[in-house]
Amino acid sequence: MSVQIVEPRAAEPAPTPQFPLDQWYVAGFSWELKDKPIGRTFLNKPIVLFRTLEGDFCALENRCCHRALPLSDGTVEEGGIRCGYHGLLFDGTGRCIDIPGQTKIPGKAIVPAYHIREQDQILWIWFGSSSDSEPSFEPPQYDVHSSGRYLFDGDVYHYDAPWQLVHDNLMDLSHLGYVHLRTIGGNAKVHMNAEMKVEAGDEWVRVVRHMPGSTPPPTYTAAFPFKGEVDRWQEIEFHVNHLRIWSGAADAGTCDLNDPNRGGFHMKGFHGVTPETETTCHYFWSVATNPVRDPEETKQKVIEQSKMTFDEDKVVIESQYKNMLRFGDRPMIDIHVDVGPNRARKIVEKLKAHS
Amino acid sequence: MSVQIVEPRAAEPAPTPQFPLDQWYVAGFSWELKDKPIGRTFLNKPIVLFRTLEGDFCALENRCCHRALPLSDGTVEEGGIRCGYHGLLFDGTGRCIDIPGQTKIPGKAIVPAYHIREQDQILWIWFGSSSDSEPSFEPPQYDVHSSGRYLFDGDVYHYDAPWQLVHDNLMDLSHLGYVHLRTIGGNAKVHMNAEMKVEAGDEWVRVVRHMPGSTPPPTYTAAFPFKGEVDRWQEIEFHVNHLRIWSGAADAGTCDLNDPNRGGFHMKGFHGVTPETETTCHYFWSVATNPVRDPEETKQKVIEQSKMTFDEDKVVIESQYKNMLRFGDRPMIDIHVDVGPNRARKIVEKLKAHS
Amino acid sequence: MSVQIVEPRAAEPAPTPQFPLDQWYVAGFSWELKDKPIGRTFLNKPIVLFRTLEGDFCALENRCCHRALPLSDGTVEEGGIRCGYHGLLFDGTGRCIDIPGQTKIPGKAIVPAYHIREQDQILWIWFGSSSDSEPSFEPPQYDVHSSGRYLFDGDVYHYDAPWQLVHDNLMDLSHLGYVHLRTIGGNAKVHMNAEMKVEAGDEWVRVVRHMPGSTPPPTYTAAFPFKGEVDRWQEIEFHVNHLRIWSGAADAGTCDLNDPNRGGFHMKGFHGVTPETETTCHYFWSVATNPVRDPEETKQKVIEQSKMTFDEDKVVIESQYKNMLRFGDRPMIDIHVDVGPNRARKIVEKLKAHS
DSSP states (O other): OOBOOOOHHHHSOOOOOSSOOSEEEEEEEGGGOSSSOEEEEETTEEEEEEEOTTOOEEEEESSOTTTOOOGGGSEEETTEEEOTTTOOEEOTTSBEEEBTTBSOOOTTOBOOEEOEEEETTEEEEEEOSSTTOOOSSOOOOOGGGTSSSOEEEEEEEEESSOHHHHHHHHHOGGGHHHHOTTTTOOOHHHHHHSEEEEEEOSSOEEEEEEEEEEOOOHHHHHHSOOOSOEEEEEEEEEETTEEEEEEEEEETTSSOTTOTTOOSEEEEEEEEEEESSSSOEEEEEEEEEOOSSSHHHHHHHHHHHHHHHHHHHHHHHHHHHHHHHHHOSOOBOOOGGGHHHHHHHHHHHHHHHHO | OOBOOOOHHHHSOOOOOSSOOSEEEEEEEGGGOSSSOEEEEETTEEEEEEEOTTOOEEEEESSOTTTOOOGGGSEEETTEEEOTTTOOEEOTTSBEEEBTTBSOOOTTOBOOEEOEEEETTEEEEEEOSSTTOOOSSOOOOOGGGTSSSOEEEEEEEEESSOHHHHHHHHHOGGGHHHHOTTTTOOOHHHHHHSEEEEEEOSSOEEEEEEEEEEOOOHHHHHHSOOOSOEEEEEEEEEETTEEEEEEEEEETTSSOTTOTTOOSEEEEEEEEEEESSSSOEEEEEEEEEOOSSSHHHHHHHHHHHHHHHHHHHHHHHHHHHHHHHHHOSOOBOOOGGGHHHHHHHHHHHHHHHHO | OOBOOOOHHHHSOOOOOSSOOSEEEEEEEGGGOSSSOEEEEETTEEEEEEEOTTOOEEEEESSOTTTOOOGGGSEEETTEEEOTTTOOEEOTTSBEEEBTTBSOOOTTOBOOEEOEEEETTEEEEEEOSSTTOOOSSOOOOOGGGTSSSOEEEEEEEEESSOHHHHHHHHHOGGGHHHHOTTTTOOOHHHHHHSEEEEEEOSSOEEEEEEEEEEOOOHHHHHHSOOOSOEEEEEEEEEOSSEEEEEEEEEETTSSOTTOTTOOSEEEEEEEEEEESSSSOEEEEEEEEEOOSSSHHHHHHHHHHHHHHHHHHHHHHHHHHHHHHHHHOSOOBOOOGGGHHHHHHHHHHHHHHHHO
C-alpha cells in the first residue's frame, strides 16, 4: 500500500469501452434508498448510492480516499455520507467536508461523483466516455409508474451472467411455453407459432406477437375473470438500458389487438438491465397491472407470479452461461425466434463502437 | 457470443490426451437413469445421459446447439430429449428432429453423440482418440451384478481429487488400519505385516493379501456369525477404468485362501473411477455380499458400513490432494505397500502414450 | 505425481522474503494445544503444531513425506505424531521413527522441523532467512500472562486481509468512535482530538494518547464502578510480531496519567499478528484486566466485549481489503492519525529488506 496524496480523477485511466458509454443506466428504484446507503457496482465501477437528509439522490465512487473502506459501510448524516472507519464526511459532490480531529482538509480529499437522476421512481446513473463527460440528454420517462392508472411493484435481481443474455431472454418470449408453464406460459406450440412482427430503429427494436384464440395461462386466470379463450398479445420494446414489455389478453373476439387503448388484462413490465461486470449484471424489474377487482390482492398475486417467472428465467440463464463457460467460444445456430434478440445485439455493438 | 451456423464435429479440435483414450469408462449405473436426464462431465466433456421412453440409453454432448443450455435441464419425451429453453428436440443420435414453430430443420442442428453400452447394470461410455473412432472392443462384464448369487447396492461419489489418487487408495489396503477403524479396519499392524503378492499384466495389476488368524473388524462381525478369529483375504484387481476388490473372511482354519470357491463372508466391490477433469473425478461403487441370514437387513448393514468406509476415504484423499496443491510439485518417498499402486500408475501412463 | 526419494530440505528453494525473516512469530497459545494436533499456515508454510505426550511443543512441516497427507490429520502418540493414512510415525525433530510393516526406515524419511518456544503461554515459531538458520535471540516475554496480577483470556481469529491492515487498525485507535460505539468507543470527537504522542525506535513504535475528562464507554462502566467522568489513556506499542495495548481509565482527577503504577480500570491487550499468506493472516489476542469486584464475572464481561470489538474490526478490515482489491493499486491520502501506522510500516519494510 503506497500512501501519497493524489488527484483521484487524474489517477483513473480511460477505460476500454466494454459497454456502451455516454448512456444512462438503471441504478435502482427510488424506494430502495431510505436512510442507509447502498453499494453497487455498475460497468466495473463500485458506486455508493445514497439519499441526503434533504432527499437528494447522490452517487459517489464507493471508496473513501483515506483508507479505501467502502463508503457504503458508512452512515448518511447531515451534509453527506460519513466513512465508517475514521469518520471522514463527504458531500454529494464527493468533496470531503470534515476530517475529525483535523482542521485543514486537503484539496485532494475528494472522491469522484457520478450524475444521477430520479425519473418516475427509477434512478438513472450516467456513464460517460470520459470522466468529465456531462449528460447530453435526459433519462427516459416511464409514466406507467406515475400515471396512477396502474398498481405496481418490483424487485432487484443479481445475475451471474452477462447482461446480453438477459436481453436475449426478454426479447424472445417463445421460451414461455417451456420455461414458465406454472405462470405465464400457456401452450408451447401456440407461442412458437404465433405471428411475430419485428421492427427496428437506430437505437430500438420492437417485437409484437399476437396469439388470438388461445388458452389463458395460470397467472392470467388468477388475476382476471376471463370467460374462456382469449386474444393474447406481447409487445416488447428494446432500448440499450431497459426493455418495456406490454403483455395481456382480452376475452376472445372482444377487442382489436392493434388498438392502443384496448381493454382486458394488462401487465406492463419495466426491465432495467445494467452490466455489473462483463460476466454479471443487475436486473431491475417492475410489473404494473390494472386490477378489475380486489386491487391490492390482485396486484400482489401478479407480483408474486412475476417473481416466480423471473426466478425461472434466472435459473435458465445462469445455467446457460455456466455451460457457455464450460464449452468456450463455440458458435451457435439460429432459429426463427432469434430475429429480435439479434437486432438488439447489433444495437449494443454499434453503441459500443460509438462510445 | 458469435452466432453462425456450423458443423459441430468440425468445430471440435482434437483434444490433447490427458487420459487414456479408445477406452470405455463408467458413466453411471442403470438404476440411476429413470425418467430424468443426468448431466455429468467425463474427461472434460460435458455429457447428458438419458433413457428414451423405449428404454434405450443415450449419451449426447450436454449443450443445445441453439443457445447452449445444458440438455440435462430439459425433458425426456417421445423421440428423444427436448431442450428446456426453446424446445428443440434431439433424438438419441444427436439429430434435431423438431424446432417448435419452424418447419425446416437445418442440417447443422445436431449435437455430438457418444457410444454408450449397458452391461450388467453398469453404463459404459466410449472416449475415442478421434471424434469418429468406433469402439474396437466391448465393455467388460461384471457378473457379480447378474449371477443372482449376491445382494448388492451402490452409490456415486464426486471427488475433488484426481482419479489416480483414488486408484492409489484402492490398490493399497494397508490404510485400513488407520483410516477405517470403525468399519473394515481391524488391527493396523496385522494389515501392514500381511503377506502381499503383486502380479501384473499389460493392462492389469493384481494384489493379493492374506491375513490368517486375525480379529474380524466391526463390519464383518455385524454381517456374519464368526466364531472367533478369522482367516481374512483381500484380492484387488486393477483395470484402467475400474477395480474389482474381493475381500472376506472365514472362521480361522476352515478354508483354503487360494480356493476360488471358498466359503465364509464375502464382499465384492466394483469401483468405477472416471476422470471428470484433470483434478476431479467420479467414483461409482457397488458392494455385493452373500448373507447367510436376514439377507436384506444384512445387505443394508454392509452397504451402510461401506458408505461410511468410502466417506472416510473421500475425506483423506481430498485432504491429501489439497495438501499436494499447497506444496506444489514435491517428490514423495515410497514404502513397501506402494508396489501395487505404482504398477497401476505405469499402466495408465502407457495407455495415455498409446492413445 | 512423480515418486522418488529425495532430501526434503534440499528440495525447498530459498523463498523470496515477502515478510521479515529471522524473526519469531506467534503460532498460537499454549492452551490451544491439548491432545490433538493443529494445522496452520504461517508465511506461506503449512505447519503442524502438536504437544508430545511428555508435554513438549513441536512444529513440523504439515506434510507426510510418503503421500503428502497433512500430518495434522493424524494422531499424537508415544514418540511423536502418526500419519492418518499409512501410519508413518515422526518424532518432534521430523525424523520418521516407524513405518508399519517395514523394518528399514530410509534416511530420507524426514519432514522439516521448525523451532518453537513457549513463553508466558504464547507459542513462538522461528522463520529464518535460510532453512538452517538458528534463532539468534529469544522470543519476547509477556509477564501480564504470568505475574498473577491480571485475569485474562483470548482467542484466535483468521483474517481475509494482509497482516499490515491489522497493524494499521491497532496502531490508530481513533477509529474507536466510529467502529466500536457499542463497546470501547465513547465520543468520536474526543478520540479524534485527543493529544497524541508518537515515539519510535529501530524496531518499535509507541503511540500514547490521553483523553482527560471524557465519558467512560460501555465496556468500562460495565466492568468498573466509575463515579462519573474519567481520565482515559491508550498506550500502544508496536513490534514486528505483536502489539501491546494498555488502555484504561481512572476517575477524573484521581491519578497521574504518566505514573506507570496508576490505579483505575486496566485492559492489557496482547495482539499477535502473523501472516498466513500475502493476503491473509492470523490474529492471536488476549485481554487481561484487574477486576475490583466479582473477578471471574468481570473478566468474562471484559472478554465478551473485547470479542465484540475485535469482531467489528474484522468486518471493517476485511471490507476494506475487498475494496482495495476491487480498486487495484490506487494511492491513498493521509490524515493526522496515520503517523503511528506509517512508522510501523517503515519498520516492516526495513526488516524485510534486511532478511
